[in-house]
Amino acid sequence: MKTLSLIASGAAVLFSTMAFADSHADVDPAVTARQAHMQLYAHNLGILGGMAQGKIDYNPEMAQTAADNFLALANISQATYWPEGTAEGTKAKPEIWDNMDDFMSKADDLAFEAEAMADAAGTDLASLQGAMQGLGGTCSACHREYRIRDN
Amino acid sequence: MRKRGLALGVGVAVALYVTAPQNLDPEFLLDPTTGSLLAGDATRGALAFAAAGCGSCHGAEDTQALAGGNAFVSDFGTFYAPNISSDADHGIGGWTVYEIANAMLAGVSPNGAHYYPAFPYTTYSKMTPQDAVDIIAHLRALPADATPSRDHDVGFPFNIRRSLGGWKFLFASDDWIVTEVPSPEHERGRYLVEALGHCAECHTPRNLLGGLKTDQWLRGAPNPSGDGTIPSIHPDDLGWSAQDIAIYLDSGFTPDFDTVGGEMVNVVENTSKLPDSDRAAIAAYLVVLD
Numbered sequence: 463m464k465t466l467s468l469i470a471s472g473a474a475v476l477f478s479t480m481a482f483a484d485s486h487a488d489v490d491p492a493v494t495a496r497q498a499h500m501q502l503y504a505h506n507l508g509i510l511g512g513m514a515q516g517k518i519d520y521n522p523e524m525a526q527t528a529a530d531n532f533l534a535l536a537n538i539s540q541a542t543y544w545p546e547g548t549a550e551g552t553k554a555k556p557e558i559w560d561n562m563d564d565f566m567s568k569a570d571d572l573a574f575e576a577e578a579m580a581d582a583a584g585t586d587l588a589s590l591q592g593a594m595q596g597l598g599g600t601c602s603a604c605h606r607e608y609r610i611r612d613n
Numbered sequence: 614m615r616k617r618g619l620a621l622g623v624g625v626a627v628a629l630y631v632t633a634p635q636n637l638d639p640e641f642l643l644d645p646t647t648g649s650l651l652a653g654d655a656t657r658g659a660l661a662f663a664a665a666g667c668g669s670c671h672g673a674e675d676t677q678a679l680a681g682g683n684a685f686v687s688d689f690g691t692f693y694a695p696n697i698s699s700d701a702d703h704g705i706g707g708w709t710v711y712e713i714a715n716a717m718l719a720g721v722s723p724n725g726a727h728y729y730p731a732f733p734y735t736t737y738s739k740m741t742p743q744d745a746v747d748i749i750a751h752l753r754a755l756p757a758d759a760t761p762s763r764d765h766d767v768g769f770p771f772n773i774r775r776s777l778g779g780w781k782f783l784f785a786s787d788d789w790i791v792t793e794v795p796s797p798e799h800e801r802g803r804y805l806v807e808a809l810g811h812c813a814e815c816h817t818p819r820n821l822l823g824g825l826k827t828d829q830w831l832r833g834a835p836n837p838s839g840d841g842t843i844p845s846i847h848p849d850d851l852g853w854s855a856q857d858i859a860i861y862l863d864s865g866f867t868p869d870f871d872t873v874g875g876e877m878v879n880v881v882e883n884t885s886k887l888p889d890s891d892r893a894a895i896a897a898y899l900v901v902l903d
Contacts, residue, residue, distance in 0.1 A: 500871075508870040515860060555840065595864065598872055602865045602881070605874025610841035 493552055496543035499535065503601070506532040510583060514594045526584035529576075536576035540569045553610045561607075568604040575600050632778030634727055637719040639711060642742050650710060651742055653750030661744040662751045663886040664809040665737065669879035670694040678758040679704070685731045686838050689823065690767030692731040700757035713752070714745045720781065727777035729765070730823065735785045739808035784824035791898070798890075802898030805891055810884075815843045815876065831902060836875075843876075848900050858896035859889070 509528035512518035544565070549556045558565045575597045582589035644651050662668065671694045673680040679698040684691050698704035705713060712723045720727055720734035728734060770776055790807055794800040806812045817825045818834040833845030845851060853861070857868045862884040865873040873881050884892060 504870040507866075511864075511866055511870050553841075598865055601872040602874060602878045605872055606876075606878035609874045611836070611844060611875050612841040613844060 489551075490545060490548045492543050492545050493548050496540070496554075497552075499538070499540075499543065502535050503532065506535070507597070507601075510579065510590060511594060511598075513587065514591045520587040520590070522584045522586070525590055526580075529580045529583035533573075533576040533580040536569075536573040540566065553612060555608045555610050558608050565604070565608055568600065568608075571603065572597075572600040632775050632782075634721040634725055634778065635719060635781075636721055637711070637715045641718075642711060642714055642746060651746045653710070653746035653748075655747070655750040655754040658744075658747035658749070658751030658754075660887060661748050661809065663883040664805055664891065665740075665744075665748065666809075666811065666880060666883050667697070667748070667752075669876075669883060670732075671697045673758070673760075676758070678756055678760075679752070680758040680760040681762050682760065687731060687823070688837070689771040690765060692729055692765045692767070693763040694732075695762035696758060696760055697752065698758040699753055699755060700759050703759050703761050704757060705752070706757060710746060710749050713749050717748070718745060720777075720785075726774045727781065729767075729771075729774075729777065730780065730784075733811040733814050735781070736808055736811040736814065738785065738787055739789070739804070741804075744809070780822065780824075783822065790827055790830050791902070796897075798894045798897050799901070801891070802894035802896070805887075805895050806898050810880075810895070812846070812880075816846050831899070841875075846899055847902055851899075853900075855893065855896035855900045858899055859892040862887075862892045862895060863889075 506528045509518070510525060510532070513520045513525055544554070544558060544562075546559055548554065549558070575593070579590075579593040579597050582593040642650055668677065668679065670683055670685070671679045671681050673682060679696065681694040681696040683694045685694070696704045699706040701707045708716075708723060715721050716723075716728065716732075717734055718738050718740055720730070720732065720738075722728060765772075789803060790813075791803050794803055813825055813831055816831045816833060817827070818829050818832070820826055830847070831845065832847045832850065834843050836843050851858075853868060861867060861873065862881060864885070865878070865881045867873070884895070
C-alpha cells in the first residue's frame with residue numbers, strides 16, 4: 463500500500479512537472495497574439511480615455527490617430543486567434559468554444575463602435591466623450607461572458 | 614435523570630429559539646412623528662434599487678422585468694432568484710409593504726420561513742426605513758411578469774429552511790465592520806458598501822459554513838461559480854486612487870484602460886446610475902480600509 467501510494471505520488475509529481483514544462487514550452491502563438499492585440503486596444507483606448515477623463519489635454523490630431531489605430535485593430539479578423547483547446551492557462555473561458563458565433567458577434571460590435579469613435583474623436587472633446595461609453599461597453603460585454611479573472 | 618431532561622429541554626428550547634424566524638419590528642417602517650407607515654418615493658427608490666443591485670439578480674437578461682430565473686451556484690447548491698415583479702400570482706404584487714420589507718431586511722417569508730442567504734438580506738438588514746419603503750414603491754411601479762419562480766436545487770440538510778435560523782444566529786449581524794467613520798462622506802460610503810451594495814458578498818472569503826470571514830474584509834475570494842477568483846479591493850492589494858475607483862464604478866475602465874468583466878459588469882451598470890457623490894463615497898470608504 464505504502465509503496466503503491468509512493469509510486470502514485472511520484473507519478474503525480476512527474477505529471478505535474480510535465481504539465482508545468484508544457485505550459486511554458488508550448489504557449490500557442492495565437493494566445494500571445496490575441497493577448498497582445500488586447501493590449502493594443504488598451505493602449506489606444508488609454509489615449510482616448512485619458513482625454514475623455516481630463517487626465518490628458520484634448521488634442522484633435524492625437525485623438526484622431528488613436529481612434530484610427532483603434533479602428534484598424536478592430537477590423538483585424540479575430541478568426542485565427544482562438545483555436546480550440548487554448549483556454550487552459552489563459553483567461554479565456556472555455557464557453558467561448560461553445561458559443562463561437564456569439565463571441566465573434568461581440569468582436570463585431572466592437573468594430574461597429576470603433577467606427578463611431580473614429581467619426582467622433584477628432585471633432586471635439588464632447589463628441590469623443592460621447593463615443594467612449596459605447597466603445598468601453600463592447601469590451602465589458604465580452605469580458606463579462608468570456609473572460610475569467612484569476613487573481 | 615431529571616437534570617438531564619431539563620438540560621435537554623433547555624437545549625431544544627434554545628435550538629427552537631435560534632432557528633425560529635425573527636421578524637422585522639413593524640415599528641421600523643413607521644414615521645416616528647405621525648405613527649403611520651412611511652411614504653415611499655419611487656424615483657428615489659430607483660436609485661436605492663440600483664445601489665442595492667436587486668435587478669442584477671432578479672432581472673431577466675432580455676426584458677429587464679423582475680421575472681427572476683438567474684442561477685447562483687454555491688457550495689450548498691444552486692439557487693434561482695424568484696420572480697419579484699408586481700404580478701399577483703407569480704410575483705409579489707399581492708404582498709404588503711411590511712411583508713416585502715420583512716423579506717428584504719429580516720430574510721423571513723410571508724408564511725414565516727427563512728430565506729437562504731443567497732438573497733443578501735443579511736446586509737440589507739442595515740438599510741434605512743426610508744430606503745426600504747422607497748425601493749418597495751419603485752418595485753410596485755415596475756411591470757408585472759407571469760413567469761413562475763423556479764425551485765432551488767439544494768440537497769439535504771440545506772433544503773430544511775428551519776436550519777437556516779442557526780446560520781442567521783451565527784452570522785447575521787447588525788454591526789458595522791468599519792466602526793470609525795470620520796466624515797459624512799465616509800459614513801455614506803460605508804452604508805453603500807456594507808448595507809446596500811453587498812460588495813463583501815463577493816469580495817470577502819467565506820468559512821466552511823458559508824459565513825463571511827470578516828477579518829479578511831474585501832480581501833478577495835474564490836469565485837463560487839468555480840471560475841477563477843474575485844479580486845481583493847483592499848487598498849493593500851488594489852493600489853488604486855479614490856478617483857480611479859470612482860471612474861471604474863462609473864465607466865468600467867481600469868486605470869490602465871482594461872475594462873471590467875465577469876459579474877462585476879452588472880455591479881458597474883448599477884453604480885453608474887448613482888450620483889457622482891455616491892461613487893466618491895464608496896471610493897473614500899475603500900481607500901482607507903484597515
